Amino acid sequence: MEISLLSRTALGCAALLAAIAPASAAEPGRLLASQCAQCHGTNGAGPGFEELAGKDLFNDLIEMKYRPIEGIMDRQARGYTDAQLRLIADYLSTLPGNGDD
Numbered sequence: 001m002e003i004s005l006l007s008r009t010a011l012g013c014a015a016l017l018a019a020i021a022p023a024s025a026a027e028p029g030r031l032l033a034s035q036c037a038q039c040h041g042t043n044g045a046g047p048g049f050e051e052l053a054g055k056d057l058f059n060d061l062i063e064m065k066y067r068p069i070e071g072i073m074d075r076q077a078r079g080y081t082d083a084q085l086r087l088i089a090d091y092l093s094t095l096p097g098n099g100d101d
């Protein structure tokens with residue numbers, strides 16, 4: 001009786017964790033990417049500069065971070081660790097774009 005209650009509780013916890021994991025994984029990326037909206041539009045979908053939604057921008061962000069400073073985005077990218085840029089890129093890639101580039 002006690003064991004079955006325990007195992008049911010464990011199963012319930014596992015199901016709950018599985019249900020909330022995708023949402024909580026997106027959360028740090030969403031917070032980190034929120035400042036991109038100032039220039040690239042809400043949720044990175046413009047209007048503004050380049051649309052960010054629905055693309056995997058990790059390699060672009062890394063390139064901007066490590067190249068000699070050429071413009072505003074190099075300075076933006078330098079403000080984050082590589083791991084944070086990965087979170088930002090992963091989050092932005094999940095968003096629907098508006099069809100602009």
Ligand code: HEC
Nearest residue numbers: 033035036038039040049050052057060071072073076088
């Ligand atoms: C202060 C305004 C500003 C903010 C904030 C900003 N950007 Fe940009 N971004 C620009 C401008 C201006 C350009 C186009 C000129 C350039 O590439 O420097 C650009 C271009 C880009 C490009 C295309 C670069 C290329 O070489 O094609 C990407 C990708 C990008 N931004 C991603 C981001 C991400 C991700 C964030 C948030 C971490 C962000 N930007 C925040 C202004 C901004």
